[in-house]
């Protein structure tokens with residue numbers, strides 16, 4: 001082991017959520033024990049007036065699969081490919097406004113409500129009850 005290795009240790013958590021995995025780019029399940037370590041980088045990643053501490057996490061799927069370095073390399077390549085894809089979109093997207101999106105959402109819910117009122121039961125129940133007038 002060299003001085004720049006990071007010890008990943010098993011740590012209990014009482015906050016059950018899906019935590020980001022730095023190895024595969026995915027997430028943990030809602031597990032009570034995490035595999036985490038600390039990475040110290042010079043402040044501002046340059047001339048080292050101090051250090052910032054970053055948590056490095058390895059999900060249980062990566063622990064099970066092993067080959068951590070190969071998975072890290074694959075994740076780094078995916079991030080680079082995603083960056084290229086994202087940059088290729090710059091200047092090319094014509095998007096609806098937020099107000100247009102919001103109006104479409106309101107129209108969606110209004111149509112559902114109208115359908116419910118007309119049928120007096122949820123559309124899904126009409127399917128279950130073999131109502132052939134359901135348009136889907």
Ligand SMILES: [Zn+2]
Nearest residue numbers: 021024059062
């Ligand atoms: Zn992982």
